[in-house]
Amino acid sequence: MSYSTTDQAKHVSVFRTLPVHLAIFAGLILLWEIVNLYGFEDRIQADMIAPRPTHIVLAMIDIFFIDKTVWHHLGSTFQKALLGASIGTVIGMGLAISATLSETFRKYIKPWIILMEATPRIAVGPIFVALLGFGLWSAVALAALVAFFGPFVNTFQGLMEIDEESEEMFRSLGASKFQTFWKLRFASALQLISAGWKLATASAFGGALVAEFIQASEGMGVLIAQYVIMITMDYAFAALLSVTIFGYILFKIMEYMDYHLIFWQNDLLMLKVSEKRRKKMGVSS
Amino acid sequence: MKSLNLLISFAKYALSFVIAIGLWEAYARFGGLNELFLPRPSKIGAKLYNMFFETGMIYWHFYVTMAQMAIGFTYGIIIGNTLAVLAAFNESFRRYIAPYAVVFNVTPGIAVLPLIIAWFGFGWESKIALATLVCFFPPFINTLTGLLKKDDAAVELFQTLGASKYQFFWKQQLPNALPEIFAGLKLAITTALLGTIVAQFGSATEGVGILMQRFAFSLDMAGSFASLVTMALMGLMVFTIAEVMDRRIVFWRDAKGLERVSKKRSKKIA
Numbered sequence: 167m168s169y170s171t172t173d174q175a176k177h178v179s180v181f182r183t184l185p186v187h188l189a190i191f192a193g194l195i196l197l198w199e200i201v202n203l204y205g206f207e208d209r210i211q212a213d214m215i216a217p218r219p220t221h222i223v224l225a226m227i228d229i230f231f232i233d234k235t236v237w238h239h240l241g242s243t244f245q246k247a248l249l250g251a252s253i254g255t256v257i258g259m260g261l262a263i264s265a266t267l268s269e270t271f272r273k274y275i276k277p278w279i280i281l282m283e284a285t286p287r288i289a290v291g292p293i294f295v296a297l298l299g300f301g302l303w304s305a306v307a308l309a310a311l312v313a314f315f316g317p318f319v320n321t322f323q324g325l326m327e328i329d330e331e332s333e334e335m336f337r338s339l340g341a342s343k344f345q346t347f348w349k350l351r352f353a354s355a356l357q358l359i360s361a362g363w364k365l366a367t368a369s370a371f372g373g374a375l376v377a378e379f380i381q382a383s384e385g386m387g388v389l390i391a392q393y394v395i396m397i398t399m400d401y402a403f404a405a406l407l408s409v410t411i412f413g414y415i416l417f418k419i420m421e422y423m424d425y426h427l428i429f430w431q432n433d434l435l436m437l438k439v440s441e442k443r444r445k446k447m448g449v450s451s
Numbered sequence: 452m453k454s455l456n457l458l459i460s461f462a463k464y465a466l467s468f469v470i471a472i473g474l475w476e477a478y479a480r481f482g483g484l485n486e487l488f489l490p491r492p493s494k495i496g497a498k499l500y501n502m503f504f505e506t507g508m509i510y511w512h513f514y515v516t517m518a519q520m521a522i523g524f525t526y527g528i529i530i531g532n533t534l535a536v537l538a539a540f541n542e543s544f545r546r547y548i549a550p551y552a553v554v555f556n557v558t559p560g561i562a563v564l565p566l567i568i569a570w571f572g573f574g575w576e577s578k579i580a581l582a583t584l585v586c587f588f589p590p591f592i593n594t595l596t597g598l599l600k601k602d603d604a605a606v607e608l609f610q611t612l613g614a615s616k617y618q619f620f621w622k623q624q625l626p627n628a629l630p631e632i633f634a635g636l637k638l639a640i641t642t643a644l645l646g647t648i649v650a651q652f653g654s655a656t657e658g659v660g661i662l663m664q665r666f667a668f669s670l671d672m673a674g675s676f677a678s679l680v681t682m683a684l685m686g687l688m689v690f691t692i693a694e695v696m697d698r699r700i701v702f703w704r705d706a707k708g709l710e711r712v713s714k715k716r717s718k719k720i721a
Binding site: 183186187190214215273274276277281283284285286288289290291292293295296297368371372375376379380386387390391393394395397399402403406409410413414417 | 460463464467468488546547550553554557558559560561562563564565566568569570641644645648649652653660663664666667668670672675676679682683685686687690
């Protein structure tokens with residue numbers, strides 16, 4: 167007798183699942199289209215609640231290739247979010263590293279960190295907008311504020327959890343403090359740290375968008391809000407989808423970087439890298 | 452002895468807090484800070500006192516925000532957990548919703564706010580909807596990971612003891628997944644609060660979010676900082692509730708809780 171939640175069928179090939187995926191997707195889209203066409207009494211209401219997928223696609227083509235409005239706004243939002251994420255990551259990791267190195271510092275920032283964690287940090291939005299104006303920097307500041315927490319927590323956790331046996335080995339080999347930190351603590355924490363970066367990027371987008379909703383002249387938040395106010399919901403959906411698409415691309419790039427940066431997570435890749443290093447050493451000696 | 456140590460460490464925290472606030476106040480008094488940027492703590496305190504005890508106007512906004520958050524959170528965990536249970540027990544369902552979950556994960560839920568306002572209007576519904584939308588994902592992912600986590604030895608034990616599927620679920624799978632489930636709930640409750648407040652920024656007539664925005668845009672910085680403190684208070688409240696529930700229900704997480712409950716149970720049996 168077997169209980170459920172087994173993963174026996176894990177090795178189903180892509181060629182068998184892909185058609186089903188596509189069929190489900192097509193079915194959903196078709197259903198949506200039909201609901202829009204026949205499910206409502208009022209045309210305006212239908213386009214307001216569920217704009218037709220074909221219209222959304224047309225709107226996407228329009229904003230990407232014909233009118234080309236979306237690029238400018240996408241660039242603006244990405245600039246704010248990525249700047250904010252970078253600043254937040256530097257601050258968060260800096261704090262985490264200082265907290266791991268100094269026990270007193272760790273003790274005294276702890277209550278502040280708990281307070282920061284519980285406060286909905288995005289709520290500072292209106293204050294930042296009032297202080298820093300409607301432009302780029304209020305959004306960057308908000309993005310940085312919401313982004314710093316993920317890298318902080320992950321870096322801290324990663325650096326504090328070390329393998330004691332490895333530490334003993336480092337000590338017995340007479341490694342310096344710097345070496346122990348860099349080659350042991352940091353290296354073993356890197357996986358968690360990179361997860362923190364991903365968290366930071368995702369939350370920075372939230373921060374940038376909220377700042378744009380509150381007050382801005384450009385950016386995806388503004389664009390979506392504009393389309394909604396003009397009741398062109400197909401365009402609003404298209405703008406939303408473009409955030410998704412580019413967010414996905416960014417996410418994939420980060421995953422790829424991760425994979426190569428933390429090469430020791432994957433046996434095959436590790437073999438390759440060690441081979442390369444061995445060759446290098448062989449040539450030089 | 453232990454309680455004394457606790458008291459001392461608490462006193463240290465309080466002291467560091469007081470010193471930080473005191474420095475801020477002193478710096479502001481001597482004109483180092485532009486009052487328009489960062490109001491001095493005493494002014495924020497006075498405003499808080501005014502809002503909570505003199506006029507009492509904050510309570511209504513407090514209640515509205517908390518109620519919207521609670522409803523959104525409830526919907527969110529129902530949807531998230533239902534989807535997770537379905538996905539955990541049905542292999543093909545899990546496979547075919549995976550791409551949609553990825554799409555959902557990379558779209559910032561907050562970006563949907565204008566659409567939600569267009570659909571649900573300016574009232575409570577739009578805040579509840581946004582709170583639900585942003586908070587359902589962590590419970591979904593966490594519950595799913597928790598239910599899929601397998602303890603081979605435990606599975607074998609249940610099999611040899613001839614446990615029914617029903618027993619296996621209630622006595623092994625669910626308790627095994629509970630730590631993850633609660634971690635998801637804790638994440639969800641703070642994101643639900645966040646979603647509610649952001650939706651209030653978008654458009655609202657009541658709630659702490661709109662209160663703060665009004666203060667900020669009329670450049671009453673003491674007022675907006677006071678509402679920020681109120682939000683922090685709300686966050687601490689919901690976080691503490693989640694934390695206490697977590698400790699009570701997932702008592703086997705730490706040794707002390709385990710000892711407490713097993714003592715109680717052994718007494719009952721005896």
